[in-house]
Amino acid sequence: MHEESLQQIPRIVVLISGSGSNLQALIDAIAAGTIIATIELVISNTAEAKGLARANKAGIATQVINHLEFSSRDAFDRELIHAIDDKQPELVVLAGFMRILTTNFTQHYHARMLNIHPSLLPQFKGINTHERAIEAEVEQHGASVHFVTDELDGGPIVLQAIVPVLDLDSPTVLATRVLAQEHVIYPIAIKWFCEGRLTLAKNTVLMDGHPLPAQGMPYLA
Ligand code: NHR
Numbered sequence: 199m200h201e202e203s204l205q206q207i208p209r210i211v212v213l214i215s216g217s218g219s220n221l222q223a224l225i226d227a228i229a230a231g232t233i234i235a236t237i238e239l240v241i242s243n244t245a246e247a248k249g250l251a252r253a254n255k256a257g258i259a260t261q262v263i264n265h266l267e268f269s270s271r272d273a274f275d276r277e278l279i280h281a282i283d284d285k286q287p288e289l290v291v292l293a294g295f296m297r298i299l300t301t302n303f304t305q306h307y308h309a310r311m312l313n314i315h316p317s318l319l320p321q322f323k324g325i326n327t328h329e330r331a332i333e334a335e336v337e338q339h340g341a342s343v344h345f346v347t348d349e350l351d352g353g354p355i356v357l358q359a360i361v362p363v364l365d366l367d368s369p370t371v372l373a374t375r376v377l378a379q380e381h382v383i384y385p386i387a388i389k390w391f392c393e394g395r396l397t398l399a400k401n402t403v404l405m406d407g408h409p410l411p412a413q414g415m416p417y418l419a
Pocket residue numbers: 292295296297298299300301304313314315316324325346347348349350351352353
């Protein structure tokens with residue numbers, strides 16, 4: 199028998215804070231058979247997240263861990279780790295998760311946690327990226343999938359989608375154009391990870407064992 203056929207189906211835990219459209223793209227890719235994996239748990243830091251209903255509808259377990267109920271970031275993150283590790287996931291996926299994570303947390307999931315950030319990193323780290331891209335009058339904007347490290351939005355880049363900024367763009371209109379591309383590239387990167395093709399060695403992303411360029415795999419929308 200091939201070694202691969204003995205391998206476990208990768209388990210994923212997804213962290214959300216909001217609408218969960220990237221979670222939905224992952225649910226859909228798994229349902230379609232494009233990605234072979236199971237989502238063991240969806241965790242939100244707020245009960246208001248619309249993404250919780252998406253998980254429920256797909257029959258996926260959900261848990262709310264409200265950061266407001268913890269006295270420190272460290273206490274919140276320790277509770278997150280407890281809930282995540284209970285599922286023994288191969289991969290942790292941040293999908294619109296809005297809480298900055300402690301060093302303790304990022305080290306614990308080193309090389310097995312991905313994020314999608316709505317900018318062409320290293321430009322526009324942090325929040326309100328679409329507003330800042332328009333304000334800066336850049337011609338190109340987009341989204342980046344990266345491994346999560348302690349450096350906020352500074353972890354090694356896996357894949358980027360480039361979208362044009364148009365003359366009459368508002369942050370909302372631009373965000374919608376970027377989000378559509380997020381739904382394309384995030385499942386691709388997650389698929390690579392689940393197939394064992396995507397790894398992190400030191401601070402370099404390897405694809406099939408070969409280093410990727412600093413901006414990851416370019417993807418032109
Ligand atoms: N944590 C670490 N250590 N490293 C990263 O790369 C992380 C991270 C946590 C989240 C997602 C990130 C994004 O894609 C992410 C990457 C939240 C903030 C933020 O400022 C910034 C970046 C990201 C997520 N959060 C505020 C906080 O005090 C709260 C903001 C709010 O609630 O609106 O945690 O953009």
